[in-house]
Amino acid sequence: MPSRVNLTSADLDEIRQSALGAADPLGVAADLADAADTGRLADPDDAGYALALAAEIAESRGKLEAALRYVERAFDTYAKRDDSRGGAVRALRSRILFRTGRDDEALADLEPLRPLLTRYPDAASYISAALAAGGRDRIAEQWLTEAVRDGLAGRAEPTGVDDAGVLFFLLQQRHRVRHVLGLPHDSHDNLADRLETELAGAATGAATGDLVFWSQSEFATLLDKWPGLSEAYGEDWDEHRARLERDLVRRGGGTLLSGTVAGLSGFGDPAVPATRAGYASQLATGPARITWPPERNAACWCGSGNKYKKCCLPRSRSAGAAALR
Known part of the structure; x- marks a missing residue:
């Protein structure tokens, strides 16, 4: 990946989600370490996070000595x-x-x-x-x-x-x-x-509609019409997909229900949890279902057009980012 100046915490989170699907993940790891060395981090306190992320990438590629060098430096930074x-x-x-x-x-x-x-x-x-x-x-x-x-x-x-x-x-x-x-x-x-x-x-009852999936266009329309639903479905489409991916990983598999704004509108006030639960129950009896997980090299379940391994698969790991930051 090309070197970037002043990597932010958000940049590191994005790299965490995409690095394993990159053409040269070890190059990504080296660049993260270089960013920590040369002051290319917007927040110097992120040095430990960047180095730990480099270690995880190297470990995933079997480069254990490099991983150990990175993690030792991360340890010295804040462990x-x-x-x-x-x-x-x-x-x-x-x-x-x-x-x-x-x-x-x-x-x-x-x-x-x-x-x-x-x-x-x-x-x-x-x-x-x-x-x-x-x-x-x-x-x-x-x-x-x-x-x-x-x-x-x-x-x-x-x-x-x-x-x-x-x-x-x-x-x-x-x-x-x-x-x-x-x-x-x-x-x-x-x-x-x-x-x-x-x-x-x-997760499937009155409190939330966690397993209802909104395509990118439907999600944009959903929050434009009912901004308050960001609490139930995510602040943006990336967060929405990450929530679903992590929940499905935790459950060990499952099915996503494809929602539409038009369909939800017909159930009453979406701000009421029972409305969203009723809509999810209806979707569960219909054909608009997505089985999870797809194969790593198959098209991602979210409809982005990218391979699963380069799209939503890394999102299941983003929960670990908070622990390292």
């Missing part, structure tokens, strides 16, 4: 902070160390992160992903179980997702790890299932 950003970079370094056969160092990096499990929603994901890279799923299950017990200590069982808070993410990640290990359900798994069912119901 010593005792927060989720620092934790995410430390976990990334551990993941790369595992993949280079330096297991003892990787585990030593991860052990101090355990307190983050009960403090930050994304910690369960990046810590267990690092352990999985080293074939340490049983350690991940142990750590997550202990964190869940700590989260439940001295309190009543949560009555809903909002009530659970960080505990919800712990329960869900523990549930996934135990599934990988083939372990039988226990009471914590049952609680995870109950909260997941509640969340899925909210």
Whole structure:
């Protein structure tokens, strides 16, 4: 990619979404590192984010030594902070160390992160992903179980997702790890299932219309007519597609329902959640359905005309950007 002057945080987010589909992803990684070196970042505090992103790109292409060099620099930039950003970079370094056969160092990096499990929603994901890279799923299950017990200590069982808070993410990640290990359900798994069912119901019920997909032209018309629907469907079309992609990744697959402004208009006031839910229910019985996911080299489900791997596939990774910034 051509070098850009003064890369902004938004530019880095965009690169994160598109780099793996670029013609020369390793060149993108090198340019990100150069931007951190030469002051081509609009916000100097983004240096750690740029370097961690370079490390992820190099890791994805099997260039582990380069990935380790980038992540070491990211670590020196801000990973010593005792927060989720620092934790995410430390976990990334551990993941790369595992993949280079330096297991003892990787585990030593991860052990101090355990307190983050009960403090930050994304910690369960990046810590267990690092352990999985080293074939340490049983350690991940142990750590997550202990964190869940700590989260439940001295309190009543949560009555809903909002009530659970960080505990919800712990329960869900523990549930996934135990599934990988083939372990039988226990009471914590049952609680995870109950909260997941509640969340899925909210996503397709009266509260939101998350799985209704609006084409680019329909989306523009939708927000022009009802600006308030940006809360339900996204501030812009990119955010709309990213929300759907991430939700479908979390669910492990599903179907998108193609909406039209004309169709929604016939259901009453779209500002009322029940109206949007009723419209989604009608769409679910019709032919306007898109099965997800497509093949990596197939046309993207969003209708952009680009290949899936270069369009919406990277959007499912954008959630991790917040942890690294």
